[in-house]
Amino acid sequence: xxxxxxxxxxxxxxxxxxxxxxxxxxxxxxxxxxxxxxxxxxxxxxxxxxxxxxxxxxxxxxxxxxxxxxxxxxxxxxxxxxxxxxxxxxxxxxxxxxxxxxxxxxxxxxxxx
Amino acid sequence: xxxxxxxxxxxxxxxxxxxxxxxxxxxxxxxxxxxxxxxxxxxxxxxxxxxxxxxxxxxxxxxxxxxxxxxxxxxxxxxxxxxxxxxxxxxxxxxxxxxxxxxxxxxxxxxxxxx
Numbered sequence: 001x002x003x004x005x006x007x008x009x010x011x012x013x014x015x016x017x018x019x020x021x022x023x024x025x026x027x028x029x030x031x032x033x034x035x036x037x038x039x040x041x042x043x044x045x046x047x048x049x050x051x052x053x054x055x056x057x058x059x060x061x062x063x064x065x066x067x068x069x070x071x072x073x074x075x076x077x078x079x080x081x082x083x084x085x086x087x088x089x090x091x092x093x094x095x096x097x098x099x100x101x102x103x104x105x106x107x108x109x110x111x112x113x
Numbered sequence: 114x115x116x117x118x119x120x121x122x123x124x125x126x127x128x129x130x131x132x133x134x135x136x137x138x139x140x141x142x143x144x145x146x147x148x149x150x151x152x153x154x155x156x157x158x159x160x161x162x163x164x165x166x167x168x169x170x171x172x173x174x175x176x177x178x179x180x181x182x183x184x185x186x187x188x189x190x191x192x193x194x195x196x197x198x199x200x201x202x203x204x205x206x207x208x209x210x211x212x213x214x215x216x217x218x219x220x221x222x223x224x225x226x227x228x
Contacts, residue, residue: 031214043204043218056213088156094214101148102214104158 002027004093004105012111018079021108025072025093031055032074033102034066037088046089049074050096078110086112115140117207119219126195127227133180134190134222136205144210147181147188152221153201161203164188166210192224200226 005024013019025032033048033056045058049068066076072093078085088109092102116139126132138147149161164172164181172179176193192199205219 033214033216035216035218042220043216045215045217048214050214056215058215090158092158092214092216096214101146101160101163102216103160104150106155106157109156 004091004103006089006091006105006108008108009106010109010111012113013081015081015083015112017081018077019081019110020075020077021089021091021110023074023076023091023093023105025074025091026103029093029095029103030072031094031096031102032068032072033092033094034074034076035090035092036060037090037107038086043090046076081112083112086110115142115145115207115209115217117205117217117219119205119222121222122220123223123225125225125227126192128195128197130195131191131193132195132224134192134203134205134224136188136190136219138186138188138205138207140186140207140209142209146208146210147179148206148208148216149177149179149188149190150204150206151199151201152204158204162190195226197226197228200224 031050034046048056052068063079068074088107090107091105094102145166147164151159162174180189202221204221206216
């Protein structure tokens, strides 16, 4: 059974640009959640999608957005990149019900220069 | 708001020995889940063990076990017979028991295994 796939693995962008990251969940999983990991702030929840609907959102500015497609694949977008957006972005998939755990991808390392 | 605290930034243990990583949390919820995740240098977050708050019995997965003290809001991880492959960052995480899937994380503990 394939795991959670995140693409690309590495990305370098210039300040002011926008970026789109992709996450393909485990087959059959309907929930995808996104986390930002930085040395200073640690792991922070961005948002969660379930069956194409955003079900929960963390405390991030509106420059961070996401969506989920009918096949459960999810994308997150960051517009007007800032140096502080440099981070490891982790995606997790789960069946989406309260009793189930999340499985993580290997992350996308975003560097903003 | 819920919080998770890991007070040990780094721990080291001799190979084959036992080590305990600490985690405390704060919540007013009665229904929730607690997790320990391992993040090796490959960066992928790997689930080590989970505990449902309504279960009094401590979870165990092979060499990994937890000491869940609900009243004290404490959730420590014990690793027995430590192996070199256990070296990683370990994160304690909390989520509520409702359908919203949001993990709240501790700051992590770096575990070093001495050969």
